[in-house]
Amino acid sequence: MSKTRVVVTGLGASTPVGGDVASTWDALLAGKSGAKLLTADWVEELPVKIAAPAAVEPTEVIERVKARRLDRNAQFAVVAAREAWADSGLADVELDKTRLGVAIATGIGGLLTTLTNYDLLQKGPRRVSPLAIPMLMPNSAAANVGLELGALAGVQTPVSACASSNEAISLAADQIRLGRADIVVAGGAEGSITALPLAAFGQMMALSKRNDDPERASRPWDVDRDGFLLGEGAGVLILESYDHAVARGAKIYAEFAGSGITADGHDIVQPDPTGSGAERAMNLALREGDLATGDIVHINAHATSTPAGDVAEAVAIRKALGSAADHAVATAPKSMIGHLLGAAGAVESIATVLALHHRVVPPTINLDKLDDGVQLDIATEPRKLGDGDIAALNNSFGFGGHNVALAFKSV
């Protein structure tokens, strides 16, 4: 059976280093950090006072009344989806909307709305917003993007913690490959930089406490890494069947080659130190994409800057690619943008697609001394990729033992 080819025809993002894709990509290539010391009142008692807030407030971009009806994560999703849609050129195309779908993930959903309304509840039930439920529900970002675009082929929200948006992209590709849609708007959004998650992740010892030097806090694979940096924002990719894209003369960034979804079956939060689940995910993505290990010239790693996770992934990459790992340039964008949780996979898929498209890998910053347990070729400066057919992997792993590897290739 011949597979339906799926390509990427539009990109949109709002990240800690840029309000759109172009500014984000420039910042990533320049090795710019989005980390900041937080100054809100609620920060005072927290052990972790740093995060990577969005570079551009979504409320500066979205119409006021629309914005007040959206949780912060949905605001980011709408900003990114509008950019991706405009970038794809689909706004000018006559579309059968029953063939247009949405798959936009989130890790935590409308947390700020939940917290705000819980505070209002203390003043009485009548103070709770009638919009609280449609704003806090985890599918709100996807639903609002679907409403705005008139998507009728199904609007979905996969949830697998920090693997969520890679799962959304995989799901979107499935919808197209199974013939259920021609176009799916795919990605993830997160907006949860506030006291509760910072305290809770802090209690897990998952966050960096480098409050005195925020821009150096996220340091994947470095010996002095001490946890991740919480980020926020959204990434959205327009996935389209190759035939549909070609028929309308679309610009094609890259091809979605395949995905691998596995579970560790090990622990609710700790990664399997053998990296076996992650290894299987990468191998499955290669197999599904008819790719050989030697085709992979670049890996956008999950690498969050946690002591255990970074090494387990490096081990897994070594096992999955074998000696081919010597020729695959690895990088960790979280060194600059922090960890966007349910938006991480989507934003980093955009970086992966652009690395293939522009044939250059953005650097990993703050890597002063490589951990002995890591045997990878890591870009610490922008690294050029070669000519010809090339492919790349993007890994995302989530609490719960979720592993989702995506393979993209040049067109």
Added chain:
Amino acid sequence: MASTEEIRSNLAEIVNEIAGIPVEDVQLEKSFTDDLDVDSLSMVEVVVAAEEKFSVKIPDDEVKNLKTVGDAVSFIERAQNG
């Protein structure tokens, strides 16, 4: 006591804040749903904001009777005087 015009003007600001309707469009004869396009959830927000602004109680049973801006202004006037 606030005049009818003061109440209308304050209510117009609430409707503008919540539903984005230009304040000058919020006139006494206008229907919230038919003319101003204020949906049912926004109407709940308008009612709660108006209760706070004008220090009145607007019972849920009463809300369905507030079809026009004028209905709401009259109710608020009566509630303030009562």
